[in-house]
Amino acid sequence: MGLPRSIKNSRRKGRAFTVVIALLSVFALLAAGCGNDDDEAQAPEDTAAAAPEATTAAAPEATTAAAPEATAEQAPAEPAPDPREGALGDGSLGVVEVEEGDAIQIRSLQSITGDTASFGLPIHRAAVLAVEDYGQVRGFDVDLGTSLDDLCSNDGGQAAAQIIVADEDVIGVLGTSCSGAAVAAAPLITDAGQVLISGGNTSPALTSDLVGNPGPNFVEGYYRTAHNDLYQGAAMAKFVREDLGFSTAAAIHDGDPYTQGLAQAFVDAFEREGGNVTGFSAVNKEDTDMVPVLTEIAAGSPEALFFPIFQPAGDFIADQAPGVSGLGDTVLLAADGLLNANYLPLPQTEGMYFSGPDQRFGQNANESTGKSADELTASYEERYGEPPSSAFWAHGYDAATILLDAIEAASWTEDGSLWIDRQGVRDYLYALRGYSGIIGTLNCDDFGDCGSSKITVVQNLGGEENVQESLNNVVFSYEP
Amino acid sequence: MTETHAAAAIAAETGPPLLETKALSIDFGGLHALNQLTFEVREGEIVSVIGPNGAGKTTLFNAITATVEASAGDIVFEGRSLLGLDPNQVTSRGIARTFQNVRLFANMSVLENVMVSQHCRTKQHAFGALLYTKAFRREEAEIRQRAEKILSFFGTRLVGYRMDQPAFTLSYANRRRLEIARAMATQPKLILLDEPVAGMNPVESAELTGLVGRLRDEWGFAIVVIEHDMGVVKEVSDRVVVLDHGEKIAEGDYAAVASDPEVIEAYLGKGTGEK
Amino acid sequence: MVPRTLRRGTPRTGVDWFLTFLRVSALTVVALGLLAFIAQEIDSDNPFARWANPDATGLTGEQFWGLVVSGVSQGAMYGLIALGYSMVYGVLGFINFAHGEVFMVGAMTGMITSNKLADAGMWESNFIGSLVLIVVVSVIVCSLTAVIMERVAYRPLRGQPRLIPLITSIGVSFFIQNASIVLLGPAAKAYPDVPDWVKTKHTFLQIEGSRILVILVAAASMICLWYVVERTKSGRAMRAVAEDSEIAALMGIDVNRTIVKVFALGGAMAGMAGILWGILFRSVIHSTGFLPGIKAFSAAVVGGIGHLGGAMTGGLTIGVAESVGPLVILEPLGVSGVSQLRDAVAFAVLIGVLLLRPSGIFGERLPAEDRT
């Protein structure tokens, strides 16, 4: 009696829901299609509408966008002396207004949490110090905002970039720490007219192969103060082959795109130099017992072992290698990932060779802030209670100062507001030559490689007190 | 009772055995839980299995339903061996059981408990459900109808609002009933009831005893009952099998078994109170 | 519930066929790898040694021994951690996911204490004394951590469905790990340098002092634990609670107290393992506990959960397998970069053992209600 009704009910309920779902799916598809069409259709109108406002500088809401034609047409019409005299840029990527009392917005996108924090955090901190040291740009404060995390991954980088580009006032982004994150973040950020300046990316794919071919992930508006991996792999190979005179070598990476790429670059270069690669293997970042991998390497009895990895795995390899039969006399080589004040004092690393960016900062000083390398190191330690745990922190400092210089060069004040030309920022950076930074002289090429391409190999003297001397104890330097 | 009883008994004597265990042995380590047990159940028959604690009654059920593996011997159901089947395959061959300590799907509703037990008699797979096909809807309706029919077998106790209540809210007696309903829902030919009236008061016990008879008469199941309550055994059984230490020590109708000296000895011990 | 015996006989369903196929192929791979390895060892130029991996070079005896020793010492630590998992599982019937973090806390405590001692100069002047001191501190801290964990997170959940405390323990694990990051920083932290006799290989069996120390201490801890569990009153109480906590309570055993003791003991073992870790690897990081924790649980399962000897055996099995397996089985089969796959090998051992023996090497000892 109650039975048929309840069956009917349940069936009707099922139907109703099915229909709702079906409708939703169809509607969602349509909306996806139409919504975007609307978007594209509206975009030009928006800019067109915004353009006059922007140039007359009346409406406080109008922050971005000035079509090039518009500026071109109106510029001669203005009789008064052009306030943007000397400012770089043609407005093709839009102009950002910073109202009086507001701050210029830039962002930091580094790997500040998790396992890679020891790499990204110093770069972020250096950027914080740089912004503080730099002070105001044309009388306007600079706001680094909430620091974002690239999580050292493509998806993390993309999501964080999405957050950054949502704020249309942002001029430039300092980051990322990891090349993998830049692959996904750079297109978004540069699309929005912002620039991305990294202190930590080294992957050739992001810039060029150094002989004029852009890498697959190259985008305009991306710069870096870090060097290109290809230099480093070649430098180390040359050092091992020529200076140490070895003919066999092996390499270990830890599954990170960076370390794998560098190890591969080394191996390729070493074979080009006529050496024999006896082993190429990998560990996992969490591994502690390295005896198996070292045994695997030992089977080929290499004269040198290159492991361009990070801590803590690097500690264990250096510690356990001498104990593995067949590796007793093998020379250990590492790269910038381990070239830092946490690793060098470890007793097992004495005598090891490290390739990396030239860290003989010595008398170098940043021309924008006037701060010398020593002062910077001191203020870093004072502020954060530990020495920088990554070789690229100074690159982060210079990346920040060149961004601020670029903003200064591409901006002008008018009616109490500061106007920044996005294209001008890029123009400044692409034209950057002979800038003296903490890391040395910076020259930007057409693909955004700004860092000094000088790679040095240092030998660790050992001991906590000798860290600075070890960094300066250059035994080989390489400049293409 | 006597009329149908007698008729069934005659049928049982003459018909082919529905279930047959042939020299069935089960060892746990060195312990013989069942030893060379041979016994049979015929269609439409109600057989009681009795015996002191640890005699191997529940092990026999577990062996038939493939929850434990036979060490030797054979179990034949409708002429085919059950050895090597999974419990669910045994159930789909047509043997259903209840458990000594009632085991319901406590958080599913009463109705769902019965509906889910028709699983092996239904066919619709995931795609039917996803596409919401006609066949799927028809089958769902059938499942539900059958479930309600089975539940109404127990009078008003399990139907009405209670059908949609979770099984854990049921009283003890009703849980027992639901367990039987669930066994019925698998559409078996043979139902194994493990102490169906344990823990019940005399009124409930009497009622359930009647129910066992009706199960056979109205639904045509053959039934094997494990029971300690001799009153119930006397009431329902066509035949009684007595187990002790995994061996069959007596078989026959209630009167014969009850007076068998070996049975009395098994239950009461040889004077020294040994079990 | 009646024990469900493992069925012998032929596979019946598709899944059974597939499992048989998996078992056979796993054994085949292992056998082929071993054969190729042995062929290599006999003569690395013979065609059979080179059929899969033409570049393979055999191992010297010394290298092989090094692998075994490293596996055993790593495995001994897994075993010590696994004891905690196994005991808690035996008593409460859930995986205390956070137990690996207790181990990390032990290693961290050891790092902090030993660095303070090194600052005070005692580390160099009296190494053994300092070692005893940091072991004591770490064992106390770890037991406390484990007990607080039990009190705060698990006791209120007693009697809930098994999933609930398991998920809670995942939460505890996250919390402790990340508390370590925010309080102590994300970087790897080093132990002070140890005396030479710990670092260098001894002529005796060609083992480093630290590894000898690890194996000896692990064995000693194991014996102590065995004594406590099997021979003392508290141990009997533990076993009783593990068997059936309700009955044990009826017999006048204070179940809560016993469970606290179990956690404390497990924590102590983890603390011990933490120090050994510190001595062996001399570096610790917030994630130190996670993977070893998971592997230790795998070890407990492999050995047969609830079984003390099983935990240690399982630990050694996994430790040796992940150390030796890649080079002895995978490399001769032509897999490149085998060391990268060592965690995979460890988990494969777990899966393989459970495929062949579903209740672990020694069989499991479970609370009465879990034997379903």
Place this chain on the structure above:
Amino acid sequence: MTDTASPLVPGEAKALLAPPRPALSHDWRRIVRIGSIAALGQAFIALSNMPVRLDERLIVKPVLSLGYLVLLFLPLAVGYRQGHQTVREGVPVFRPGLNEVVGGFSCGLIAGGGLAVLAVLLANFDLREPLVNWSPILLDLLAFGNQAWFAAVIWLAIGAGMGTVGGVLRLLGPTSRRAVVTMAIAVAGAAVLESLVVDLAEGMGLEALTDRLYDRRGGVNWNSALGLAGVCGILAVAGRGRLRQARSRHAELQGAKRTQANAGLMALAAATLIVLPLFAGKLTNELLANVGLFVLLALGLNVVVGLAGILDLGYVAFFAVGSYSTAVLTAATSPRIAPEMPWLVALIVVVIITGLAGLFIGAPVIRMRGDYLAIVTLGFGEIIRLLFLSDWLSGWFGGSQGITMIPAADIFGLTEVSGTDPRRVFYLVLVFCALAIYVSWRLERSRMGRAWMAVREDETVAEAMGINTVNVKLLAFVVGAVLGSFSGAIFAAKVGSVFPASFLILVSIVILVVVIFGGMGNIVGVIAGAAVLIGVLGGPKQPGLLIEFSEFKLLIYGALLIWMMLARPEGLMPSVRRTRELHQQEMAQDAWLRGEVDDDGGGNRPAGPPVATQS
């Protein structure tokens, strides 16, 4: 499942039976205990660097930053909490009075003492060696730029003050309390969700409103905070009870009406979801897309864990297989084979591949016991990641360099979905979520769904009732795998590259947390869980709304998970069935009290009003 929990915890029984306490007697031990726990908590929070880090984020423009808010909250909470014992089951045991205020004051004082002591210690000792945040910056923050003694005094005062406020809050009537709480939450919420609100307001042309509400760079300004609080307070008072009425009216609905109401609600929610992105900017859409991806994953895992009761800790494996197979099939740069299929075609292949992967992983584990299954699936998840990462298979999957340059997903030539336009991604995710919801909803109410439930309840009995548990569980595994692969396929197209690092164990666990947090077995709950956790806190590799919390995300995840399990194990929005499992005892008692449980006479009681047992 046996229930060992006694219906009444001994303590509770005592509290119920104990005579009411006189108005001014304090349970000092309780106050000290709660206060000291709070003090430790405060010190922990301070040393975790949370206040310093969150100080960047302003709540009320010149006055209050999120960093201080975090520190203020705990004394307030314990001040409120310490009076907890006086109310049982909504019935006050004695009339609250001065007692609460004094108790709150003392509790807060002790809690504040934690920071006071910390400040003094900070000034006098250097523990920076192990504790990295033991820094002058922290002292500066605590002391408001003054000396340490000032910090000690001020934090004692603040603690006591907040504690007193907490105590007073308890004295208020329910209406005014709700008003106060609503006001506080509204202001804090408005400030914390600023970026989202601004983003949405811009889309809807309401910039004028947000310009007024917010200061130009972060934080609600003072006036608007007051205004907002006022409006919300009035709303809370005016709307008192309305919501509950509506809810109970909904619960009372029967049969067809209820179905209609549900369908209406569903349509409303769906319409909102479809329309909202059109007005939202990139930020909101990115968040929505990320939440959607996790909803999709969580729905898949919900089939496995929530419906079939299989605790799969390696669910990320299917996400990985889905992503990687999409990458290999669509990307031109994939190493060995690059068929460059269109995304939709690839999706079909991906579904087949992941289904097979589900079978392959499922078959060996399906017969294992619950916890073994958990650890073995975890192992499988890790093995699969390691294989994708390995140099050995890098010829196929790119190893550590991953696969980049994955093209956008082409949908019937209508539109292309890639990460640069999160709105399209969201719509794509929405379609698949709808599909996943449909699948789990349909299956749950079918023969298979009932079989899953039975297996979850009691596997042995389920098998004895003729259910082939192996096949049924395998099906759940495969359905879960396929749903997970959708997410993977969208992920690959969205991010444009896949690296092994995106598929850590962590992801599995986060998905599990989402399912549990939201309410296992309940679709709406799972969606709510993903929205709250992924949307607000962020996913394993995705920032949420509270980007400031990213460093503390996993810490909060952990704490939240523990708290959730202790306080509300059935999750945010529990499924009826799950609640039953966890609260069988109480529900049975309630039913008994309502006369709905049959006594042992067997249904002789008159039938009570039917209970809503729809699930």
